[in-house]
Amino acid sequence: MSRNIYFTPGPSELYFTVEDHIKQALKEQFPSQSHRGNSFKKCFQSTVENLRELLNVPSNYHILFTSSATEIWERIIQNCVERQSVHLVNGAFSQRFYQTSVDLGKDAEKIACAEGSCASWKDIDPEHANELIAFTHNETSTGAAQPIEDIYAAREKFPDALIAVDVVSSIPYVNLDLDRVDTIYFSVQKSFGLPAGLGVWLVNDRCMEKANALQQKGLKLGTYHSLPSLVKQAGSYQTPETPNMLGIYLLDKVSRDMLQKGLDQIRKETEYKSTLLYYTIEEHASFKPFVKNSKFRSQTVVVAETEIDSQEVVNQLSSKGLIVGKGYGKFKEQHIRIANFATHSKEQIEMLVDQLNRIG
């Protein structure tokens, strides 16, 4: 069986060190050890310390583990919203967070935009913006990235609202000042290059205060994964339930690997690779970037409109062992999506570009 390279936007190629870390975990019999014992607690602590350093996390933030980013949508609404939330909807994933709030009975406001663009914080109704404003930094379905200046502007304009930022497919590339937002979250099967099944939720003390206030008003915050329960357990480097221990172990190791490589270096390489990808699809006879306005273009998920049916493009690349994603939802046949994550080397992207240039 020949080995493929996965440029799909999540799940994606495993970070290149993951296989060795899994083998080491098995050798140490880590999955058999108690999640209440010292080896797991040390692993939890080390993971949190690595993430604090890598992502420059302020001390008033807690780092919590859930099973997915999808779960975090539910937990944010349950724990941080009494009545109203505002969602800047740039595509299918930000739409699902909005829908989560609706499904939980909240008065959710959607600020929409044409797909391939980004909604404007200026359209937010100030009457609605008292509790939570939700941004999706990088919309994996369309390749549109919200400029972080928009996020900071919303903070200035609505200082009382909690600002939540979905960084699922842009972390650790995105350089966000966490002092100017209140909670960010991601899952690990994208740029961290880990097997799926783990969500990472960073929340500051303002979110905790909000959760406590809601609880005092008699609202139900959930049970084992309420913010107070998660934060209490995290205080002793534990989780309320038996968690995806192997996932946390691998996140520990890969965040350490990324620290050793250096985030500046990862960011520089990401920009080199994205420049090459956008140049290639702009110059290509059959492709063009879906996101027209370059200030909205994602550096980590590059989406191309294709005149050739996307399945044909996928098949041609696949025959060379290069796996890219088709379009999302209604764009399935008209788009291809290419992940440009930390694990994708310059050489791999150059190889992909060579093959893209042979198409059409």
Next chain:
Amino acid sequence: MSRNIYFTPGPSELYFTVEDHIKQALKEQFPSQSHRGNSFKKCFQSTVENLRELLNVPSNYHILFTSSATEIWERIIQNCVERQSVHLVNGAFSQRFYQTSVDLGKDAEKIACAEGSCASWKDIDPEHANELIAFTHNETSTGAAQPIEDIYAAREKFPDALIAVDVVSSIPYVNLDLDRVDTIYFSVQKSFGLPAGLGVWLVNDRCMEKANALQQKGLKLGTYHSLPSLVKQAGSYQTPETPNMLGIYLLDKVSRDMLQKGLDQIRKETEYKSTLLYYTIEEHASFKPFVKNSKFRSQTVVVAETEIDSQEVVNQLSSKGLIVGKGYGKFKEQHIRIANFATHSKEQIEMLVDQLNRIG
């Protein structure tokens, strides 16, 4: 590093085929493939088919995946209880399910008993037993197992209530007639011998009807992991979120391995091993079974009272590479807990018994 054998009651020793299956999954690059693609859907379908065969699951049951059994407690209450639930509480884990119902604002009734024994269904207040009766078949904290005849008796007495059975640490050994209950659930890090981070939830159509009725009354069932959402996605062999794909892959393979070995054989071996363990602790100068009434004794988690401090026992066994659990909660120092799961061979249990006999 010398290899230990983990007899801890979860996480526990990995099923003996797991390492090879993980290596194969990595070779196939399974974790990089889309959870919306055919390879994952085939894996989901195969897992469900294996579990249906292994556990003799009736056709009116759905098989669903969550992140833990702890999560399933929350989802059962959200989806199947409007006002009242009844909980037979035999120890710390059944207590936590009861507490989950309380935390979600329900009028939960607790039928308690002395630890090391089992609560009686005869103590259930018929006024409370209209919606859900929750049994914990095997209380991992004390080693007490509820006789399945009690469960069937409650069904006869309260035919309108849904019967939920926690089989976390007794599946696949427990031989439960699923036509006489409505939902069972477990996590995979116990007798299935998998890395933690996956819950398996079996629900019949009566549970679905209840969830639909609650929804029509305007209750919130949750969002991505509401029963209707899980069942809808499972209909096309998918999950609402990106799940623990590797966990599902391994469950597929290990349930196939168990089918090939045969559940009758696994059950016979379990009983041989438990007989040996109980005989050993009954005859031992320093140990005796915590569960006095043999009809309440678990076959899969054997708990011994120890006159020697449990840490000392654990240390002595550990020096031989044999890892057993200490007591749970307040029994930490007075008990040891020994898992007797499908992966523990007769030879391993005999080795443990030899060492137990050298203690004291």
